Amino acid sequence: MRVSRVLSCLVLLLSPMVWACSLNIAYSDVASPPHLMGDGPAIPEPPGIAVELVQHAADALRCSVKWQRLPNRRVQRDMEMGLLDAMLMFSYNEERAAYAVYPMKDGKPDGRLRLAELRYHVYVADSSPLVWNGKQFEPLPATVGVNSGYSILADLKKMGLVVEESRSTEQNFQKLRLGRIDAYVMQDAPADLVLETMNIRGVHKLPVPLSAKDYFLPFSKAFYKTSPEVAERMWEEIGKASRSHLKELTKKYSDAH
Template sequence: MLPMIKKSLHCILLLLAFGASALLFSAHAQEIHIAYADEELPPFAMGNGPEQPHPPGIYVDLINRVAHELGITVKFQRQPTKRGQIMLKNGSVDALFSLSYAQERLELGQYPMKNGKPDGSRRIGAVAYYLYKLDNSPVEYDGKTIKNATMAIGANLGYSIAGDIRKMGLAVEEVKSTDSNLKKLQLARIAAFAGQDIDTDALIEAHAYARIVKLPIPMASKDYFLVFSNQFMAQHADMAEKFWTRLGEVRDGMTKTLAVQYR
């Protein structure tokens, strides 16, 4: 009888200890709201529209992994690119992915920095931009300048490549999605399209845009980041730093493993 009583008391103490630990965890746990684009960027963000599909994409998986390790609950919401940036700026969301670094974007939020520069070791990923044109178009790109463009160059709304093209002295037309830009290019309504190859190549193949060709020289290869709002950083800078650091530690290994699942 005595051993049974001891065993019961031991179980009760374990339950009490677990309960206390759970309460302590809850007291320190935080909930953060993270926005990302409502246009797919496979395999990093899957699906179009406001709903998050399953599987959601490598970037979402990475963030969930780090958040779980740090005891953070993440609430995701999908928004059009430009709207998401506005929400980050006004603090309606705590963070936004994925943004490349640009000086003018520092008003939106804060990046992981090192010696006054964005810390690429703590990026969420990297993407290359290429120029796409019609097969009979004279448009060329020599690694520095776009030549023979008699109309505007297409770009996705809110993407940093648009600013790079404007610095070349060329007109840019921005629309919401990669698919919309490819349709405009197919109809010869723009001279070329500057897009991220990871989703542009997939859409060209999926929709049989047979006349659209990809120029061989990349326009840019950019690191992309999880950017925290200035409002969030004012109160939780330590948490953001830990999040960025752990993201950098797990990124490459997880991305390599997950890429196989998303093929």
């Protein structure tokens, strides 16, 4: 009996720590394939690479996840109000850092623990004279469309551009074709998919990317204050899952498309 008790204690001491927890995570209800699949409030199957990476990390920590999909600005508002534990697929900026905690290293977001790196490209009408040379837009002035709540909006305003927000990628492409905006700036993977699936003509992508951003699973400051170990372990597990499963997941979603 004493031997078995000693062995049980040794197993507990030598076993890695396991976090039993529940997480309330929200993300945009607008598709960003292959990372976030489908539009609307439903969680589709398959849900997207980013969702699968986070679910894998949560399973490794034995954490249950309550997923919900909301408009992008609603996700950020609920996060700021402390109604969420984390929000999925958000890049770092100072505004979000006021209410959300990101994985950091040497004062900067730690790219090793990202969910994805996405490139923003500029889309224009075929007849448009507007160009992006990697540093500036010409000719100006120009009105640029973006999806509501996306961080690229602030970057474009700093360039002195007039920026208009719309609910979806489809709406922005419609505005571009109707001449209501001079350009549309969006992550190229979901934008290219909309162009293809909706057979949109008269629009093309400029070759030089506007920017590239890392996307993370930031936690609310309230959650991080009470459960910093869970947040840190989640980020580490996301990094592990990305390194071990990303190629397999990329192929899965490529085959599905």
